[in-house]
Amino acid sequence: MGLCKTLLAGAGALALAATAASAQKKYDEGASDTEIRIGHTNPYSGPASAYGQIGKTIEAYFKMVNDKGGINGRKITFITYDDGYAPPKTVEMVRKLVEEDKVLFVFQTLGTPSNTAIHKYLNGKKVPQLFVATGASVWGKPQEYPWTMGWQPDYQTEGIIYAKHILANVKDPKIAVLMQNDDYGRDYLNGFKRGLGKDADKIVQVATYEVADPNIDSQIIQLKNSGANAFFNITTPKFAALAIKKAHEIGWKPAHYLNNVSASVGSVMKPAGLEASQAIVTAAYLKDPTDPQFQNDADMGTWRAFMDKYYPNGDKTSAFTTYGYAVSSTLAEVLKRAGDNLTRENIMKQAASLKALEVPLLLPGIKINTSPTDFYPIQSVRLQRFEGETWQLFGDVLSNEAD
Amino acid sequence: MEQLLQQVGAGLANGAIYASLALALVMIFVSTNHINFAQGEMAMFSAYIAWQFMEWGLSFWLALPLVMALSFTTGVVIERTILRPLHGAPVLSVVVVFIGLLTIFHALAGGIWTYTIKAVPSPFPEVAFPGSGYIGSHQLGMIGVTVIVLIALFTFFRFTPLGLAMRAAAQNPASARLAGISVDWMLALGWGLAAAVGAVAGCMVAPAVYLEPNMMASILLYGFAGALVGGISSPGGAVAGGFIVGVLENLIAYLGNVVERTTGLYIVGNGEKLTVALVIVIAVLTLKPSGLFGHVTVERV
Numbered sequence: 001m002g003l004c005k006t007l008l009a010g011a012g013a014l015a016l017a018a019t020a021a022s023a024q025k026k027y028d029e030g031a032s033d034t035e036i037r038i039g040h041t042n043p044y045s046g047p048a049s050a051y052g053q054i055g056k057t058i059e060a061y062f063k064m065v066n067d068k069g070g071i072n073g074r075k076i077t078f079i080t081y082d083d084g085y086a087p088p089k090t091v092e093m094v095r096k097l098v099e100e101d102k103v104l105f106v107f108q109t110l111g112t113p114s115n116t117a118i119h120k121y122l123n124g125k126k127v128p129q130l131f132v133a134t135g136a137s138v139w140g141k142p143q144e145y146p147w148t149m150g151w152q153p154d155y156q157t158e159g160i161i162y163a164k165h166i167l168a169n170v171k172d173p174k175i176a177v178l179m180q181n182d183d184y185g186r187d188y189l190n191g192f193k194r195g196l197g198k199d200a201d202k203i204v205q206v207a208t209y210e211v212a213d214p215n216i217d218s219q220i221i222q223l224k225n226s227g228a229n230a231f232f233n234i235t236t237p238k239f240a241a242l243a244i245k246k247a248h249e250i251g252w253k254p255a256h257y258l259n260n261v262s263a264s265v266g267s268v269m270k271p272a273g274l275e276a277s278q279a280i281v282t283a284a285y286l287k288d289p290t291d292p293q294f295q296n297d298a299d300m301g302t303w304r305a306f307m308d309k310y311y312p313n314g315d316k317t318s319a320f321t322t323y324g325y326a327v328s329s330t331l332a333e334v335l336k337r338a339g340d341n342l343t344r345e346n347i348m349k350q351a352a353s354l355k356a357l358e359v360p361l362l363l364p365g366i367k368i369n370t371s372p373t374d375f376y377p378i379q380s381v382r383l384q385r386f387e388g389e390t391w392q393l394f395g396d397v398l399s400n401e402a403d
Numbered sequence: 404m405e406q407l408l409q410q411v412g413a414g415l416a417n418g419a420i421y422a423s424l425a426l427a428l429v430m431i432f433v434s435t436n437h438i439n440f441a442q443g444e445m446a447m448f449s450a451y452i453a454w455q456f457m458e459w460g461l462s463f464w465l466a467l468p469l470v471m472a473l474s475f476t477t478g479v480v481i482e483r484t485i486l487r488p489l490h491g492a493p494v495l496s497v498v499v500v501f502i503g504l505l506t507i508f509h510a511l512a513g514g515i516w517t518y519t520i521k522a523v524p525s526p527f528p529e530v531a532f533p534g535s536g537y538i539g540s541h542q543l544g545m546i547g548v549t550v551i552v553l554i555a556l557f558t559f560f561r562f563t564p565l566g567l568a569m570r571a572a573a574q575n576p577a578s579a580r581l582a583g584i585s586v587d588w589m590l591a592l593g594w595g596l597a598a599a600v601g602a603v604a605g606c607m608v609a610p611a612v613y614l615e616p617n618m619m620a621s622i623l624l625y626g627f628a629g630a631l632v633g634g635i636s637s638p639g640g641a642v643a644g645g646f647i648v649g650v651l652e653n654l655i656a657y658l659g660n661v662v663e664r665t666t667g668l669y670i671v672g673n674g675e676k677l678t679v680a681l682v683i684v685i686a687v688l689t690l691k692p693s694g695l696f697g698h699v700t701v702e703r704v
Contacts, residue, residue, distance in 0.1 A: 045510065050518035181674050208673045212621040214420060215612050217413040218653045219673055222660055225406045238520050238613055249539060250409070271522035271613055315517060 024340060030104030031342035036071065036335065038062075039097030039106045040080040041090050041114065042133075048085035051110050053315060054133060055080050057324025058108060060310035061332075071335045074342075079103060085110075087117035094118045098127055105130055105347055107331055108151075112136045112183055115148075123147045128347050130334075131327055131377070135261070136187055140375035142352070147344075149351055149375045151327055153260070155184065156191030157379055157400040158283050159232075162257045163195025164398075165281070165383065166230050167202075170255050174204045176228030178219055178243055180235060181208040188234045188259060204228050209239060217246050224252040233258045241272040248276030256280045260381070265390065266290040266317040274389060283381035283398075284391065286326060287361050290317045291390045299360040326361040330368060330377070333357060365397040410653045412537030417625075418649025419545040420611060423604035424619065424626035425633070425641040426552055430600045432635050433560060434593025436573045437497060441504035442601055443619030443626070448508045449474045449598070450605030451516050454523055454614055463526035467606055471599040478598030482591040490587070512616040520613040526606075545607045549642060552603055556638040569593055625649075625677075628684045634697020643696060651683060652676040 030037040042055030062076040070076060079101050081093040090109065097103045105128035109115055112134040122129040123145050131151035132139055135158075139150035166173050177192070179185035185208070193200045205226035207219040216239055223231065224247070231254040233243055240262035247256070260283050262268045269277040287294045294300045303325055307316055314321050337350045352375065357368040368377045380399040384391040424443060431439045439445075449470050456466035481504070489497055527544035560566040571579040572589035580586050605619070612618060625648055633644025659671035671679055693699050 049513055210674065210677065212624070212677070214417065214622045214625065217416065218410060218656055218676075221406060221409045221413060222657070222673075225409075238615060241520060241522075241613060250536075267519045271520050273522075315519070318519065 026341045026343055028104060028343045029102045034074055035077055036074050036342060037077045037103040039101060039103035040078065041083040041093045041109045042080060043085035044082040046084035051320060053318055053320040054110065054324040056314060057311060057321045058328045061325060061328035064306060064310050065332060071332060072339060083114060087113045090114035091117050098125060104342060105344060107131060108133050108327060119145060119148060126344060128344055130351060131331060142373060142375045147348060151377050153285055153378045153381055154376060155187040158260055158381060159188045159191025160195035160400055161283055161381060161398050162232060163192045167199060170230045173202050173230045174228045175202050175230045175232060176223040176226050177203060177206040177232045178223060178235060179206060179208050181210055185234050192232055215242050220246040224250055228254055230255045235262055237262045237264060237268050240268045244272035244276050258282045260284060264319050269386060277386050280386045281383055284384050285363055285366050285378055285381050286319065286322055287363060288319065288391060289322050293390055303361060322361050326359050329359050408537050410657045411650055414650035414653035415646060416538055416542035418646035419542060419549050420608050420622055421625040421629040421649055422642040422645025423549045423607050424622055425630040425645045426556060426638060427597050427601035427604055428626060428630045429635060429638050429641045430556060431593060431597035434569045434573050435590050440501040441508060443623030444505045444508035445598055446601035446605035447616065447619040448512050449602035450609040450614055451512050453606045454521060471602045474598040474602035475595040478595040479591045482594035509616050518616055520615045523609040523614050525610040541610055548607055552600060553638050553642050628681060632684050632687050632694055634694025636698055637696050640694055640696030648680055652680045655679045
């Protein structure tokens, strides 16, 4: 009995010591006094390799962070692998990151199909899959997947905002939709229909295209002949440029809403032709580096200096490099707030308690908000109209924040 | 009716794209008896070089012959260095080399010029002509250039001794060698000419669909289908096949659309146009394996 008591007391003292230590420092695999290990996959080769710029920007960003002394005195080890945009390869690489490289969490893995492939695995292992690089609406479900969080405004939110704007601004709308025939396109269309609500029958025609189609002239001719006066253009950059050009060539002038995916001045509007691009409306949340109105912007200045020093051969006209910078800044803030409690649980907790966080390169008025039930960090956008050679913001910040 | 004409016009424009690449495929097939899967990527790479020349201030019509000459040389060099050791190797080994070339040219273009799309100005003046509502001036110019290349190829293979020698070298290397033809050089020449024809295709296609490393990936598929429908051994057949595939895919989507509007019944649409077009290709090849206009090859045993 006496022995039992001593043992109990001993165990109690041990437990106490452990709690005391944890109040100071607490680590999961991948974190230590000197280091935080972060895993990442990105297509650096293959057809989607344009996105590789995002990975390179993030790598450069954390090099800058380390040069400035790291985060709370810890160096960031950013391990990034090429998955060629092939989901089986992503699975292989993410397993390696978790099981061999022993990263604390996985960050910014790119692509809807790739993230779908590792979704269950990471949640099963309770490894955070943080701020994934896709706008699909499935990344914000904390009940089912408490270890996964998106970052950018999801496609459904954006679709809802366009639908509401059309209903409020286009008289007697008859809507044509051009859509990439995959999950990305359908996600947008579902949001758009949700936004239209009982007016969903105002959609007079939906034309789809496949990524493998050489061009989409035939679809634009169909849409024009449907008699629509509003046009929701759900296309990736090349097809967006083709659609804008063809609509202009055949003299179709609907109220044109272009998804944010293709809102780049340099890689869509200019190739499509400035004259053809006038008055197109899109939603935005990031500052466009090719937009002259941000020429003297302070954030842009800092970003340009960063690019010159840490990613000198990076493309300073590409939205991928600004995106990479903004998302890395968000992560840096989360890690700073996590302090010395670098457990996977605390990383998710910090990521899910961002209130009105301002991040460099987000448009004025757009802030990051998350909560234990809100895993959609950016849910506000601003509408902008193409005038002359730039996007002109108009109206207020439009938000689809759930709570 | 209005839309039908527009769809046919857009189909012909697409057909010209497929036909121009189909000609390069015919060229390489007739002169080497192989189908080069890297033909599309080589054409894309040539188009990039032309674009680079234009960026440096050259006019299109000056850049084109330069790029054709460069592509010709590259084609010959590739044949002499990479494919020559594979003469007599099984077809599968050669196919692997073609796929390797495809990825190399793709990655090179992306590495040098990035993956952002580039607008290439059309070499043809934007003028109004009867029917310009249905087909653009660039598209019409592209059809014209394709026909010129077609006539040149036809004349070359049919009426020149060199063309005859090349055909002989491809079809029966052993006998050709006995007749005093330098088979090795004929094959290299075939590669060079195919690369030059591909360069023309690339330069014509780029203004129509934007220049980017993936530009030719899907066009190769359609061009291949066109060449097979018309007959891969016949330049005229390949061009006709390209136009047939182009117009057919648009009409399929259009008709499916009309049916859906009038009856509410969805049978085919934009999503299935390639599938239906390829089903027709298979049907043609089942009934007439050498293509609509191809020569039936008779081999004596």
